[in-house]
Amino acid sequence: MLLSCKKKPVACIRGAPTTASVYDTIKFTSCSENADVHFWRVDDDWLNKSWENSSDNHLVVDGAENCETWIALYFYNPGTYTIDLEVASLTEGTCVSSYKSWKKDDQTSVIITITP
Numbered sequence: 001m002l003l004s005c006k007k008k009p010v011a012c013i014r015g016a017p018t019t020a021s022v023y024d025t026i027k028f029t030s031c032s033e034n035a036d037v038h039f040w041r042v043d044d045d046w047l048n049k050s051w052e053n054s055s056d057n058h059l060v061v062d063g064a065e066n067c068e069t070w071i072a073l074y075f076y077n078p079g080t081y082t083i084d085l086e087v088a089s090l091t092e093g094t095c096v097s098s099y100k101s102w103k104k105d106d107q108t109s110v111i112i113t114i115t116p
Helices: none
Strands: 019-021 026-030 037-042 058-063 070-075 079-088 106-115
Antiparallel strands (some): 026 070, 079 106
């Protein structure tokens, strides 16, 4: 009898710039392996396209909805920001829209400096 086991996800962010200017659209892409769920954060703010979840420092332009594997956003204010990606695998069902209903398997971060 063969048993299949699912590999644990490994978080990865590809092509992330280290600097950009205010109002530049910046795209972050997951290169994570074995991940079914992707959730993005900027400085501990969970990201999605709804205006209510944008902060005084950034606005999500596209992605980050329904566990997208990429996100595009821009920043209003200069500063240094941490972009986090949390990933998980699902044993059943489909991608969830709430971070409270799954257990994180791995996480990675990149830091970006926004200039005026």
